[in-house]
Amino acid sequence: MQTEKVIDHIVNWLKDYATNAGVKGFVIGISGGIDSAVTSTLCAKTGLNVLCIEMPIHQAESHVSRAQEHIAQLKDRFNNVSDTRTDLTPVFEEFKTEVFFDGEQATIDMALANTRARLRMTTLYYYAGLYNLLVAGTGNKVEDFGVGFYTKYGDGGVDLSPIADLLKSQVYELGKALNVPESILNATPSDGLFGDARSDEDQIGASYPELEWAMQMDAEGKVFSDFSDREQEVFNIYKRFNNANKHKMIPIPICEIPTNL
Structure with a gap:
């Protein structure tokens, strides 16, 4: 893969799409993982407004610290990047008081994990509407078109997908070229939807x-x-x-x- 040319291609594609859509830029959920780090950096390189949002729900501290490190680095490198934090833990806990829990525990756990992703999607679209932005998806080719490892109308609910034609290994290649923090490049991939240390490999x-x-x-x-x-x-x-x-x-x-x- 011609990494630098791929980066330029995606950045130009993002910029053209946003310009044609008449929007001011992009909003992205930052998880502390490689996919959101690469996607947000690509969006930042367009020169358009980029809003990075942390949306913790009982999040592991390692995920939080990596997300904050990446956002700080991105804001230092690009003056078109801003950020905000929306703690969705109280919203998630309130949601649980209004639904009933029926069936096996594993089924309940999965339903709640998907609910976390859908609460985050709702938050992203709130800010997208507020600031005239597009929600940038962070799914890669293996997740989006191979094993379907994402939440329907959760992290799968986006306006455009900049890295969905890249395999996970290729996303890491871009991450290195884009100077994504080493802590993220070296982290074990995890969706963080269960509030514990389980990795993507553990689940799949x-x-x-x-x-x-x-x-x-x-x-x-x-x-x-x-x-x-x-x-x-x-x-x-x-x-x-x-x-x-x-x-x-x-x-x-x-x-x-x-x-x-």
Whole structure:
């Protein structure tokens, strides 16, 4: 990958899209992870207004400190970047008092994790509307089009996706070229939606390099029987997530009414 040319291409694409849309810039949720760090830096390089928002909900301290380090560095480098913090923990806790908890604990935990992401999406769109900004998505190609590792109408609810055609390994390449803080480059990927130390790999069962491999094999038309041992396991994990999350990756189905009715 020609990293610098890819960076220039994305920055120009962002700037052109925002200009044509008649908006003043972008709003981005900053998590302390590599995807939001790279996306916010790319947006900052457009010269348009960039609002970085911290939205903690019982957030791990390591995530908070990395997010704050990145925002401070970004504001030091770019005078078009501003930030704010919206603590959504009280909102989340109040939400829990108004719903009932029925079913298995794992199902409840997942529903609440997705609720966190949707509260953050609502917050981003509030500020987007307030300041005439676009919500910039932070999903990469493996998450958005491989395993569907995001929340529908949560972190998947965005106006545009600058890095969604980049594999996770390529996002790291851009991160290094964009001088993203070492603490973020070296951090274990985690969505932080459960308020504990579980990583993306803990949840999925495979690492991003493994998932990139499986995504490539699937694109080449390979099948389960083409592999053995760990490769079979990884390929099966990829296919299971890909099939289960198709509803996130394809357009919403529309019931088309026959013309004779």
